[in-house]
Amino acid sequence: MNAAQPINVLGYTSNNKQFVVKTLNTDLRINQNTQYPELEGPNPYEYILAGFAGCINALGQIVAQEQGITLRSLQIEITGNLNQQDGVNTAKPGFSRIEIKLKPQAAVPLAVLKNWLDEVQQRSPAYHTLVNNTPVDLLLFKEFAYN
Template sequence: MSDLIFQVQGESASATKFIAKARQFKLVIDEPKSLGGTDENANPVEYILAGLAGCLNVVSHLVANEMGFSIKRLQIGVSGNINPDKFIGNSTEERAGFKSIDIKLIPEADVSIGTLSEWLKIVQTRCPVKDNLTYKTPVKDSVEKQYVN
């Protein structure tokens, strides 16, 4: 199979709000009031965590099916901690991103814990979002000047 290309485009609605479009879907990204936003929607790092959970959900069901069992219910919890000092410009010491991310999967399935452990090992290696968060992915930045006539 050839590479799939995913893209998001959008425009700043304010200093803390971004409105993006992914395919036919509108995504509103905003900061909580404590960070100067209007709290209209999730913030960028919450979208990362939600994207990770959503990807784990898809891969979890796919792998379970390949292993011959079904998941009746799947709860996924994802949390991460960030020191905001670099983000707000108070420090250059710590990284701006997550220090760590914790994932908890609680599947309801008629299989042993041994099978679930094997299932989890496979899921961890096949989730594209987890792969992007775990390993360096080249990111190319550019800027263009918009000229006003």
């Protein structure tokens, strides 16, 4: 049985203007506040879709190599339909639908690409996290110290 590998990020905000997430290799700046449009950076929903695209790309490259497919390029377009929350609308928060368009450039038959796509989908942790009901534990701490 495989043990789950923990991945950790730390996020914080300063003056309620921009949210910064520290990862192992970089800091990500998330523009979360429409009061400050001059702040750069994607919003949280764009980061979700970008992470999904990045996961598909990385796994797509690995699976192509394993299957002997020379993947010259891979374009991934992801569109998420975000439910609007207006205080009255009872729609669930989040995306109501996500559409992914993959455009691989490879000199192989469509059937080979279909097998490649099925394998990528089957092995994608991002896909399974979004499609399945992954348990989320939300813990609240009244006070903290930022390091």
